[in-house]
């Protein structure tokens with residue numbers, strides 16, 4: 032399958048009073064067209080930073096230090112603001128985390144569609160915008176007559192999430208990136224959003240990239256997965272293979288703790304210690320202080336991504 036987006040050695044930091052937070056530290060992965068890619072990790076591991084760096088939507092106190100984001104043969108990090116505007120939303124759309132709160136409480140849903148279209152300088156007629164909004168709201172299985180003329184507070188969390196997905200599709204993007212699309216939703220609504228995303232992917236031939244802390248959601252929705260620990264990708268591969276036979280000691284700990292939670296909560300082992308501060312992360316492999324297999328080289332040099340086969344990669348000296 033064709034690679035549609037290629038991220039190479041992406042590094043981004045936040046500048047804060049105490050120093051620099053190294054939240055995305057040399058991250059690389061390829062996204063194949065018409066697949067679903069999950070970026071999985073614990074809270075504060077740098078998942079949002081990765082996708083915000085990829086889409087150049089990081090906050091002002093951040094800095095991209097190096098890397099490439101190759102889309103259609105061009106490095107997005109080198110484009111002008113004007114060139115980027117043509118790609119954002121029209122080719123690559125992002126639904127940020129907690130986006131439900133980003134709906135303006137004083138505006139009806141239809142007004143959000145008007146605003147989005149105007150913000151991208153599209154000279155669509157108002158009736159065209161209404162027609163498009165109706166079509167998209169129906170596509171996410173909501174009733175356009177009710178929903179388009181409602182205010183956000185009149186909708187449930189799941190309905191707002193579906194409205195945001197509809198809004199993100201307004202210019203028919205090829206890639207849809209979602210940050211925690213199912214968090215803060217009850218289990219049934221989560222399942223509904225997962226099914227909806229699967230159907231939209233098929234129907235619209237979308238490539239989906241999403242961030243989640245929930246391995247069950249990644250297992251359900253994604254074809255491929257990257258596991259993030261403290262700003263680094265530690266393992267990538269087909270979701271089923273990675274979860275069935277995790278290779279990196281961190282992924283092993285993560286998967287084991289979830290499996291024991293499901294099968295026998297009494298036996299949860301967890302991973303000893305806590306994730307490090309990204310202000311002053313450990314040298315070498317950032318997981319080494321918590322790793323049972325730690326050896327000298329792990330403390331010195333960050334391990335490269337070793338290819339186990341054409342499909343799987345792991346950043347651990349055990350696989351040198």
Ligand SMILES: Nc1ncnc2c1ncn2[C@@H]1O[C@H](COP(=O)(O)OP(=O)(O)OP(=O)(O)O)[C@@H](O)[C@H]1O
Pocket residue numbers: 045046047052054072073074075076077078079080081090092128244309
């Ligand atoms: N605007 C910011 N300024 C300073 N530090 C930030 C900023 N945004 C994120 N961080 C820090 O960067 C690190 C990575 O955060 P990030 O939001 O990317 O993680 P995450 O894995 O997406 O977590 P979560 O699932 O909780 O959102 C954290 O230590 C976080 O506190």
